[in-house]
Amino acid sequence: MAKKSPNKTAAIRDALESSTSGSPTEIAKQLNRQGIRVTSAYVSTIKAMEKKKAKSGASRRQPGRPSKTRGKTLGVGSAVHDLMQTSDLVLQAVDLVVKVGAKEAKQLVGMAEQMVTRIRGEE
16 A cells, blocks of 8 residues: 655645744755655745735735726727628618619718718808
């Protein structure tokens, strides 16, 4: 039957709590003397994880100023959306030309442009 190895992480945590210096090198030496093979780098990693765990539970970072991109649509989704809107408008224009003919469609677009100009007060 295989020999059960001690839980290295638990041993490091215990050593961190009981150690006065808390130096990863000293803790690694202490545990190696006890027969638990660990490196100072591993002790350092466990120490950092414990510190991070304690920090995240105690006080969470409050959100600051929102980023400039919040609420904006960026990337491919935006381009696809714009293309779909444009294609809808083009299809409506084609439908108008089919219904009334090209010459009358131009006249209707001109009339619509004049109405918009008057509404905006640009004349």
